[in-house]
Amino acid sequence: MRLRLRLFEFEDLSWFPAVVRAGMMDYLRFMITALGTYRPIVPLLAEALRRTGQTHLLELGAGAGGGTETVLAALRAQGHPAATITLTDLYPQPAAWADISRRTAGAISAEPGPVDALAVPEHLPGLRVIFSAFHHFPPTAAVALLRDAVRAGTGIGVFEGAGKHWGELLLAGTALPVAQLLLTPFFRPFRFSRLVFTYLVPIIPLCTIWDGAVSLLRMYSPAELLALASLADPAGCYHWQTGKKSHWWGPQVTYLVGWPAAA
Numbered sequence: 001m002r003l004r005l006r007l008f009e010f011e012d013l014s015w016f017p018a019v020v021r022a023g024m025m026d027y028l029r030f031m032i033t034a035l036g037t038y039r040p041i042v043p044l045l046a047e048a049l050r051r052t053g054q055t056h057l058l059e060l061g062a063g064a065g066g067g068t069e070t071v072l073a074a075l076r077a078q079g080h081p082a083a084t085i086t087l088t089d090l091y092p093q094p095a096a097w098a099d100i101s102r103r104t105a106g107a108i109s110a111e112p113g114p115v116d117a118l119a120v121p122e123h124l125p126g127l128r129v130i131f132s133a134f135h136h137f138p139p140t141a142a143v144a145l146l147r148d149a150v151r152a153g154t155g156i157g158v159f160e161g162a163g164k165h166w167g168e169l170l171l172a173g174t175a176l177p178v179a180q181l182l183l184t185p186f187f188r189p190f191r192f193s194r195l196v197f198t199y200l201v202p203i204i205p206l207c208t209i210w211d212g213a214v215s216l217l218r219m220y221s222p223a224e225l226l227a228l229a230s231l232a233d234p235a236g237c238y239h240w241q242t243g244k245k246s247h248w249w250g251p252q253v254t255y256l257v258g259w260p261a262a263a
Helices: 018-035 039-052 068-077 094-103 139-152 166-173 175-186 192-200 203-218 222-232
Strands: 056-059 084-087 108-110 127-131 156-160 238-246 252-260
Touching: 018 068, 018 094, 018 175, 018 192, 018 203, 039 068, 039 127, 039 156, 039 238, 039 252, 068 084, 068 094, 068 108, 094 108, 139 156, 139 222, 139 252, 166 175, 166 203, 175 192, 175 203, 192 203, 222 238, 222 252
Parallel strands: 056 084, 056 127, 084 108, 127 156
Antiparallel strands: 156 252, 238 252
16 A cells, blocks of 8 residues: 555544543554564564663553563563563553553553653653554654654664555454454453443544554555655664564564664
């Protein structure tokens, strides 16, 4: 799919009800974790950590933290036993993050206040990563996000849990909404509001269908990601690599990873 449209997503809107946004994030976290969406890119993260001498990941735009536990477990299995992660977002999800922190015995922590991915505070170190969220940034903001990492001299990894194919767009409007309706009662932590806005007033599934489809249409291709990186790093101070990684059972992850060339 070469088409890229800058349509709006509900979860980007500042006035969007927090309770509905949380319900959508809970669904994404469950699905990304259950499907192991980001397992294929763990070797890329492991190399970036080695190149930058880091053991800590700083996740930007973390949402409800979908897939983060899977990534942490896989990193520790691949020779990074001391790996830890801090979750951040412009719209923090404290309940979901507290649940993740509890299950990982604090190995995954969270920054309680809002964090702008375009201007990350100096007191938040680590290899910066962004999962399933880079498409939210239009080109100017995307370049600013990458440039902020270059300015800080830290490594950065951008990962989208799709290969941008028409079949994925079809799934976003058919099979995945059915899965959401069937699985919502099993999402944790439990929220009564999630049941209300999924079954009685189905705002959560309807907004999820729209945002899921728009996410694919807004996604950057590997070539576009590399072009954005070139604008963010005109002096060529970083080593950049981009492409797609596939699961053994088919789905793909589109990625951009960069670290200081001196590393």
